[in-house]
Amino acid sequence: MKYLVTGSAGFIGAATAKRLVDEGHDVFGLDNLNSYYDPALKHHRLEKLLPCENYHQVTMDLADREGVAKLFANEKFQRVIHLGAQAGVRHSINAPFEYIDGNVVGTMTILEGCRHNNVEHLIYASSSSVYGMNPKVPFAESDNVDHPVSLYAATKKSNELMAHAYSNLYDIPTTGLRFFTVYGPAGRPDMAPWLFTEAILKGEPIKVFNKGKMQRDFTYIDDIVEGILRIQNVIPTPNPDDEGSNPSTSRAPYRIYNIGNxxxxxxxxxxxxxxxxxxxxxxxxxxxxxxxxxxxTYADIDALTKATQHKPAVDIYDGVVQFVNWYKDYKQL
Structure with missing residues (x-):
């Protein structure tokens, strides 16, 4: 099939695009290669994709309405995996308009592309950040997510609402994935695995908040990609019995899943x-x-497991070894 993968130079996007390419699909990757973090890492990820004959890189901003519309019209993608976004909770405090342009306007251009070109399934990245002040754990898709604590989270919640509107108005099957803490080789340099590894190897101190007593749902990149590729084959259909009490399902062809460990x-x-x-x-x-x-924070993944028959399996100690070995190689240590 022909796919569009946005955020193709990003951590999850590059890994997802590589799996699709390896399986023989025709993949177009879209990324603006911005400098939120060192673009050299983004180019490093693309090194495994660019030599592939069935991969096509498009360097473009998601907020480019005309450019994205033309891309959809020319290529007629069958499925879209929308992972491109302006990432980072803390950065959203200092640069709010980057998140409106990248996450809200950018998702709007993707929805419009799907609407006008008969895309059979749109999978898009939401975030565990949408749970905000929700005190209940594990976080379930049926929980209320009306109290975000960052603009980043608010844009991701907006993406879910926009997707539902388009699913309802134009019968576009959409699946939102609320990602929890993803780690692994070629991960982002602003995340804990990279920051801790870099400091430890340099002999520099690390900052440990709450005396290390916090808990996170660390999920290895291969388990995440497996979940994405399985759920993109589970195309949502309307739920005629939906009464509106569960925000993760609808009478429209719309579905929300947690994807974590x-x-x-x-x-x-x-x-x-x-x-x-x-x-x-x-x-x-x-x-x-x-x-x-x-x-x-951690994810209730019963719904995703039931839909895909897949549950993350990589142990934290095994996954961290893979990351640290990659980091040493990347830094030529």
Whole structure:
């Protein structure tokens, strides 16, 4: 089939595009290669894709209405996996309009492209950040997500609402995936695995909030990609029995899933895994909780597991070794 994968130079996007290419699909990757973090890492990810005859890179901003519309009209994609977005919770405080352009306007251009070109299934990235102030764990798709605590989270919730409107108005099957903490080779440099590994190998101290007692749903990249590729074959249909009480389903062809590990890991354990992989102990600066942070987040993935018959299987210690080995190679250490 012919796919469009947005965010194709991003962490999850590049890995997803590579799997599709390896399976023989015709894949167009769209990315603006911005400088939110070092573009050299983005080019590094693309090195595995660009030599492939069935991969086509398009360097374009998602907010380019005319450019995205022309791309859809020319290529007539069968399926779209929309993973491109302006990432980063903290950066959204300092650069709010980048998130409106990249996440809201950018998703609008994708929805319009799907509307006018008979795309059979749109899969798009939401985020666990939408759960905001929700105190209940594990987070379930049926929970209320009306209290985001960052603009980034608000844009992701907006994406879900926009997708529902288009599913309802134009009968476009859409599936939103609420990603939890993803890690692995070629991961983002602003995330904990990279920051901790870099500091430990340099002999620099790491900041550990809440004395390492926080828990996160760390999920290895291969498990995430497997979930994406399986769920893109599960095309949503209207649920005629929906009464509006569960926001993850609808009388429109619309569905929301958590995609995570359902296995919360204490931050202290994650640091221990990095220390073992690095062969070096970390110097820790123990700090109190950050304002706006939560002690524990992890995903209820029963719905995704039922739909795909897949559950993440990579152990945290095994996954961290893979990341640290990649990091050493990438940095030529």
């Amino acid at each position: 359902n296995n919360p890991v204490e931050l202290a354990t994650f640091i221990d895994a990095i220390e073992q992989a690095c062969g070096k102990k970390a110097e820790k600066i123990l700090l109190p909780m950050q304002a706006g942070d939560v002690v524990r």
